[in-house]
Amino acid sequence: MNLIALPAFSDNYIWMLHDDANAVVVDPGDAAPVEAALEQRGLRLAGILVTHHHADHVGGVDRLRSRLDGPVWGPAREAIPAPFVALQDGALIEVLGRRFQVIDVPGHTAGHIAYFELGAPRAPLLFCGDTLFSAGCGRLFEGTPAQMAASLARLTALPGDTRVCCTHEYTLSNLRFAQAVEPDNLAVQGHTARCMTIRSTGEPTLPSTLALELEINPFLRCSEPAVAAAALAQGADSTQPVAVLAALREWKNRFR
Numbered sequence: 641m642n643l644i645a646l647p648a649f650s651d652n653y654i655w656m657l658h659d660d661a662n663a664v665v666v667d668p669g670d671a672a673p674v675e676a677a678l679e680q681r682g683l684r685l686a687g688i689l690v691t692h693h694h695a696d697h698v699g700g701v702d703r704l705r706s707r708l709d710g711p712v713w714g715p716a717r718e719a720i721p722a723p724f725v726a727l728q729d730g731a732l733i734e735v736l737g738r739r740f741q742v743i744d745v746p747g748h749t750a751g752h753i754a755y756f757e758l759g760a761p762r763a764p765l766l767f768c769g770d771t772l773f774s775a776g777c778g779r780l781f782e783g784t785p786a787q788m789a790a791s792l793a794r795l796t797a798l799p800g801d802t803r804v805c806c807t808h809e810y811t812l813s814n815l816r817f818a819q820a821v822e823p824d825n826l827a828v829q830g831h832t833a834r835c836m837t838i839r840s841t842g843e844p845t846l847p848s849t850l851a852l853e854l855e856i857n858p859f860l861r862c863s864e865p866a867v868a869a870a871a872l873a874q875g876a877d878s879t880q881p882v883a884v885l886a887a888l889r890e891w892k893n894r895f896r
Contacts, residue, residue, distance in 0.1 A: 641736065643765070643805070645844045646673040651809045652696055653844060655767060657736060662686040664710075664735050666755070666767045667807050671700030678707065687735060690714035690724070691769025692752040697807065717751030727753060745771040745795065747788030748778030756798060763801045766850075771795070773806045774848040775814035775828070777859040779893065785886035789862070792885075796860055800851035811835050811845040817895050818858050821870045821888065827855035858888055 642660070645653040648670040655666040656677055664687040668674050678685055687710040690698055701712060701721045714720035716728045727733070729744035733755075740755040748770045757764040770778035771788075772795055780788055815832045822828060831852065835845045854860050861867045862881040867888070872879065876887035 644677065645846060646677055648673050649696060653807050653809065653846065655805050658683050659736055662736055664689060667691055667697035667769060668700035668704060669696035669698065671703035674700060674704060684709055686710040688712045689755055689767060690720050691754060691767065692749040693718040693720055697769065715751040715753040718749060743794055745791035747771060747780055747783035747791045750782040754795065763803050764799060765805060766795065766798060766802050767805050768795060769807055772804060773808060773814055774804065774811040774845060774853065775818045775857050776810055780889060785889065786882050789882045789885050792860060796850060796854060798850055800849065802850045803847040804850060804853060805847045809844060812839060817892050818856055821858040822866050831856050859885060
């Protein structure tokens, strides 16, 4: 099975999973990169996965329907271009012979979902949209800090070798923020150097892994004393993890 990150817009990735004959894509905000990849590789489009309703994730869905020989899956509690198979927490779907479980992860949007691969002997896939980024998390457009904290906790309970397939190339800017939060974090420093080399060649820094994110991502480290102290300095009203996350997210919103 092949996993490809198709660049779209200025910093999006549309994930494509294919077996050399059939393909599924995740969050096709733009149809053109998908069409080009299908043509280049001679693939049949067998399905589309959608994590949430934002235009840069669903904008290409309708145009791709003429090529689609399979379903569009999406969150039951969001307005996805119809028709689509509405999915709720715990639902199981089969994608190119692989099983994925739906996980509700509200916070970035109210009905955001993620797709986690079940039964993989190693390095299962997680398509998490804009909930979890490498070294970051999504803005809270529709949800609360408590919802985002709970959603991130559900994701970090997955195996450490899980491949985190998020949908934006935000890694270096997120790592700059992570360094501001934890200037003495050697894992952040080392990964920043690696990602600078990767980006200098034009390659994606993704997928990440959950094990790595637990070392470098301040939004997953809200119980760490250094992270809590940084949040207090930015106005957090306590060192409780939700309060720390809320302060970090507000800080990140204005961080340059």
